Amino acid sequence: MTTIALSDWLLARINREDGPPLHRQLHEALLAAVLEGELPAGRKLPSSRLLARELGVARNTVIDVYETLAAQGCLETRHGSGTYVADLSVERIAPPGPAASPEAERAAPRLSARGAAVVEGARVFPRQWGAFMPGVPDVTEFPTRVWARLHNRHWNRAAPERLSYAPAGGLPALRTVLAEHLRTARGVRCEPWQIVITTGIHQSIDLTARLLTDTGDTVWLEDPCYWGLRHSLQSLGLKLRPVPVDAEGVNLSSVSGPPPRFIVATPSHQYPMGMVMSLPRRQALLDYARAHGSWIIEDDYDSEFRYGTRPITSLQGLDRDQLVIYVGSLSKTLFPGMRLGYIVAPLSLAAAFAEGVAELYREGQLQQQAMLADFIAEGHFAAHIRRMRGLYSRRRQALLEAIRAEFGETLPVMGDNAGLHLILHLPGLDDRAIAQAAVEAGIATRPLSGYYHNPGAGQSGLLLGYACVKEEAIAPAFATLAGVLRKFGA
Amino acid sequence: MTTIALSDWLLARINREDGPPLHRQLHEALLAAVLEGELPAGRKLPSSRLLARELGVARNTVIDVYETLAAQGCLETRHGSGTYVADLSVERIAPPGPAASPEAERAAPRLSARGAAVVEGARVFPRQWGAFMPGVPDVTEFPTRVWARLHNRHWNRAAPERLSYAPAGGLPALRTVLAEHLRTARGVRCEPWQIVITTGIHQSIDLTARLLTDTGDTVWLEDPCYWGLRHSLQSLGLKLRPVPVDAEGVNLSSVSGPPPRFIVATPSHQYPMGMVMSLPRRQALLDYARAHGSWIIEDDYDSEFRYGTRPITSLQGLDRDQLVIYVGSLSKTLFPGMRLGYIVAPLSLAAAFAEGVAELYREGQLQQQAMLADFIAEGHFAAHIRRMRGLYSRRRQALLEAIRAEFGETLPVMGDNAGLHLILHLPGLDDRAIAQAAVEAGIATRPLSGYYHNPGAGQSGLLLGYACVKEEAIAPAFATLAGVLRKFGA
Numbered sequence: 001m002t003t004i005a006l007s008d009w010l011l012a013r014i015n016r017e018d019g020p021p022l023h024r025q026l027h028e029a030l031l032a033a034v035l036e037g038e039l040p041a042g043r044k045l046p047s048s049r050l051l052a053r054e055l056g057v058a059r060n061t062v063i064d065v066y067e068t069l070a071a072q073g074c075l076e077t078r079h080g081s082g083t084y085v086a087d088l089s090v091e092r093i094a095p096p097g098p099a100a101s102p103e104a105e106r107a108a109p110r111l112s113a114r115g116a117a118v119v120e121g122a123r124v125f126p127r128q129w130g131a132f133m134p135g136v137p138d139v140t141e142f143p144t145r146v147w148a149r150l151h152n153r154h155w156n157r158a159a160p161e162r163l164s165y166a167p168a169g170g171l172p173a174l175r176t177v178l179a180e181h182l183r184t185a186r187g188v189r190c191e192p193w194q195i196v197i198t199t200g201i202h203q204s205i206d207l208t209a210r211l212l213t214d215t216g217d218t219v220w221l222e223d224p225c226y227w228g229l230r231h232s233l234q235s236l237g238l239k240l241r242p243v244p245v246d247a248e249g250v251n252l253s254s255v256s257g258p259p260p261r262f263i264v265a266t267p268s269h270q271y272p273m274g275m276v277m278s279l280p281r282r283q284a285l286l287d288y289a290r291a292h293g294s295w296i297i298e299d300d301y302d303s304e305f306r307y308g309t310r311p312i313t314s315l316q317g318l319d320r321d322q323l324v325i326y327v328g329s330l331s332k333t334l335f336p337g338m339r340l341g342y343i344v345a346p347l348s349l350a351a352a353f354a355e356g357v358a359e360l361y362r363e364g365q366l367q368q369q370a371m372l373a374d375f376i377a378e379g380h381f382a383a384h385i386r387r388m389r390g391l392y393s394r395r396r397q398a399l400l401e402a403i404r405a406e407f408g409e410t411l412p413v414m415g416d417n418a419g420l421h422l423i424l425h426l427p428g429l430d431d432r433a434i435a436q437a438a439v440e441a442g443i444a445t446r447p448l449s450g451y452y453h454n455p456g457a458g459q460s461g462l463l464l465g466y467a468c469v470k471e472e473a474i475a476p477a478f479a480t481l482a483g484v485l486r487k488f489g490a
Numbered sequence: 491m492t493t494i495a496l497s498d499w500l501l502a503r504i505n506r507e508d509g510p511p512l513h514r515q516l517h518e519a520l521l522a523a524v525l526e527g528e529l530p531a532g533r534k535l536p537s538s539r540l541l542a543r544e545l546g547v548a549r550n551t552v553i554d555v556y557e558t559l560a561a562q563g564c565l566e567t568r569h570g571s572g573t574y575v576a577d578l579s580v581e582r583i584a585p586p587g588p589a590a591s592p593e594a595e596r597a598a599p600r601l602s603a604r605g606a607a608v609v610e611g612a613r614v615f616p617r618q619w620g621a622f623m624p625g626v627p628d629v630t631e632f633p634t635r636v637w638a639r640l641h642n643r644h645w646n647r648a649a650p651e652r653l654s655y656a657p658a659g660g661l662p663a664l665r666t667v668l669a670e671h672l673r674t675a676r677g678v679r680c681e682p683w684q685i686v687i688t689t690g691i692h693q694s695i696d697l698t699a700r701l702l703t704d705t706g707d708t709v710w711l712e713d714p715c716y717w718g719l720r721h722s723l724q725s726l727g728l729k730l731r732p733v734p735v736d737a738e739g740v741n742l743s744s745v746s747g748p749p750p751r752f753i754v755a756t757p758s759h760q761y762p763m764g765m766v767m768s769l770p771r772r773q774a775l776l777d778y779a780r781a782h783g784s785w786i787i788e789d790d791y792d793s794e795f796r797y798g799t800r801p802i803t804s805l806q807g808l809d810r811d812q813l814v815i816y817v818g819s820l821s822k823t824l825f826p827g828m829r830l831g832y833i834v835a836p837l838s839l840a841a842a843f844a845e846g847v848a849e850l851y852r853e854g855q856l857q858q859q860a861m862l863a864d865f866i867a868e869g870h871f872a873a874h875i876r877r878m879r880g881l882y883s884r885r886r887q888a889l890l891e892a893i894r895a896e897f898g899e900t901l902p903v904m905g906d907n908a909g910l911h912l913i914l915h916l917p918g919l920d921d922r923a924i925a926q927a928a929v930e931a932g933i934a935t936r937p938l939s940g941y942y943h944n945p946g947a948g949q950s951g952l953l954l955g956y957a958c959v960k961e962e963a964i965a966p967a968f969a970t971l972a973g974v975l976r977k978f979g980a
Contacts, residue, residue, distance in 0.1 A: 111839075112704045114701075118849055122846070129654050139648075139654060140650050151645070155637065155641070160619045160629050163826070163827045165827065168612075210608065211601055211609070214603050215727040231849055236727075335654065336854050339855055352601055352609045356605070359721055364829045
C-alpha cells in the first residue's frame, strides 16, 4: 500500500461528521489495517507529517495514534529511521476452521477430566507484550550488548558438561551468586547448596508439590492468587482451599479444619492485590505452620521493585524452624523468556529437591546459567534492577496521573507502591466484559475477578501492567481504555 | 604442584614390583589426583614426554593414560597448547556432612510417599560426559560458530515478544521448519499447527499425561524402558503396567485386562534394547489402540542415527486414525542442554496441546527457538546430523572392536546398527555392582537391569554410550572397563 492508498483506505473508514472523536476513529482504522493484514509486518508507515496532510488532520492526532499503537505492540519506532508495522507473527499459526479440517471436527478431543479443566480454563493471552499487559517487564531495556558479550565468552570454548544435562540443583556458580544476592537483597538465610535452579515458578511449585504431597492432599492458596498455579496443582490430584486475603494479607483465622500440607503465600507484595503482609500475620503464619506440621511456600515474585522506602525482609528470613520454601524467578527482573527461577529449600529438604529437579525434569541450559552467574557477579544485575526501578516508578506515576486525568478520584486504585501493575477497581461493573472489549480495542488487561477461587464472588477490577509501556505512551493508551470503560458506564 | 612434585606424588602411589599393570596404576593415581583436588581445574599437565622421563616409564604409557582420562572428561586436550585438568566444578556443591549441619540431621526430610519414591529412585549421574555415558551425544562437535552467528543475528534487534512468554505451541517459524523436517526425514504426517514445542521428552510426556489421563488411570510402558518416565508418571497418580519386549519389539499379546489410556512405545529403536519394531507388531499396536480407544505415544528419540541402510518410517506415518502422539527432541541430535523437544499432536488434540503447554508450564526461550528455526532452515541441522552419523558409526565400530579385542566373542553385544549406545550382555553377573565399580574407576555406564520394571527379573548388562567418546579414546577407556569386568569374572 502506498501512502496515498493507505490514506484512501483510512479516509474510507473515518467519519468526520459523526461518531467517536477523530483520533479514536483513526486509531481503530489503523489497528484494523495491521490486524487484518492490510499493513503487513515490516511495512514502513508514512511520517506523521505526511499522513496528517493526506488525511487533513492535525499532526498531533497522528503522533498520538502512532504512539498508542506502538504501546500496543502493533508498531515499532526505530530511531532515526521511522515507524514500522511490528511483526506479530508469533500468534499466526492456528488450526484451520472446521471446514478446512473435517477430520479434526469429526473427532472430539477426548481429554481427561483434568485435561479438560486445564484447557477450558486456559488464560494465556495470544500476545505477551504491550499496554497494559500485567506481569511483563520492559524487555526492550534488557542490556542485550552485555548479554551478547557473555554469550561470546561462554560459547567460545564451551566445556562439554555445560552443553549436557544439568547436575542436580543446577550450576554451582549460579547457585553461589544467587545465594549471596538473596542474602543481601532479601534477607534470605541460605547457603549455595540450598538453592535449586528451576525454569520458573510453575516448575518450582510443581516440584515442591510432587515431593511434599500425595494425591488427595489439601493445600491452601491465597484468595485471590495467581491463576496459573491452580491447574498445575489440581492436575497433581491436590485439593485446593482458598484462604481470604484482607488489607494485612492472608488471614488464617478465617479458615478451620484439617491443616494443609503446604500454604502458598506472597508476603512481600500480595499477588494480585499488592498489599504487604503485616508482621503479626507473618508471625501467625509461621506459628500455624510449626504447630500443624505444614510447609509454607513463599513466592517472592517481584520483590525487587519497591518504589517507596519501606524495606521488607523475606518471610524466610524470619523463619527459625526451616519451614519456609522460598521461591523466586528472574522473569520479572530480566526477561520472562529466559525461564529461570529458583527455590531456596530448607536444610532438611535441600538434597532431595536438588535430586528431584534433575530426576523429574532433566534440565539443562547450563550455558545460560553460566552467563547469568557472570551477569550477576559483575554487577549488571544490580545495575539493571536499579535502573528499571527508576523507570517503572515513573511509569506507575504516569499511569496514576492518566487515571486521574480521565476519571478524577471516581475509580479507586489499589496496590502498594511497588511491583509491575496496579489494580483499577470497578465496583459494580463486569470486569470480564470490559477486559474483553479492551482487548478488541488493542489494550490487554486482566480482570481481577478471574484471580478469585470463585470468580463470581470476587471483587471487580482490572490489572493494569505499566512496566512494558513507555512513559510517553501511557496516557494515550489509557485514553483508549478510558473510552472502553465509559461505554460500560465508568 | 610442579612437575617434580607431581612426579613424586605419583611415584609414591605406584608399585613397580607388584600389583596391576603400570598403566592402570598410573591411571588410578592421576585420577585420584584430579578427583581429590591435588590437581585443581585448569592446571596444565607436563607433556607426556616429560612425565614419562620423570617417572621412568614408556612415553606411550603416559599418552594412553592421558587419553583415557580425557575420555573420562577429567582432562582436556587443547590443540597446540597442551593437556589441562578439566573443570569438574559442576558437581562440587553438596550439602555438608551431618557434623557440619546438625540442624539438617535433626530434621527428617518428611517427603510425601511419591516424593520419597522420586528421590530414592533417582538415577541421575553427577557427571553427564565421558566414556561410556549412554544417551549423551558428542556436544564438542556442535558448530558453535554458526550458533554464535545466529545468536548475534537474533539478539541485535530482539522483538519484545521474543523475550517474553511463548505463545501457545511455541514459535511458528520453528513449528513450520520442524513439520517439514519430520515429514521428509521421518515420514510423519503433520501440519505446523500440530507441532507443540516443549523442553524435552519429560515435559512432552507430562503434558500428554495431564491432558489425557486422570488420577488412578493405567498406562502401559515397554519393559525395559527409559527409567526417567516412571517417576514422572507415577507422581501424576497413574498406575504403570509393564509390557514385555522381545526381538520384534513390544508384544501386546502377552498382556490382558482393561485397556490403558495410553501406551508408550519406541518403535524405531527400542530403548534401551535397540531392536526395530516389526511391521506386524506395528500394525497390532495400531489395531489395539483403535479397538480399545487407547492413545499411543511414539517416542522417536534417536531415530536420526541409523548406520545401516534400512529406512524406517515412523509409526505415526502408518496411523490412519489419528491415535499416535509423536514425540521427539533435539537432545540427541544437537545438545541435551538446549532442552528442546516437540510433540506432533493428532488433529483433534493439537489445539488443546498448544494451549495446555502454555497454561501448565508458561514456557519461553523464543530467541533460542528462532535461532534453531534458522539453523534448520539454512541446512546446518541436516549437515550436522550427516556428519555425526559418520562419526558415531566409526565410534560404534571402534567399541565393537575393543570389546572383541578384550573378550573375543564371549560377551554378546546387542542393539541394532543405530543410536548412541550398545548393550554388552553380562549373563549371570551383577550389573549394578559392576557399574558401581566402573564409576569408581572413572567409567560411567548404566546397568541394564535398572531399566526393567522389576530390576531383579531383568537381563544383566551394561549400556555403553560411544557417542561422547572420541574414536581414539575408545580402546583405552574400554581397557579400563575390561579390568573392572574381569574382577567380576567376565
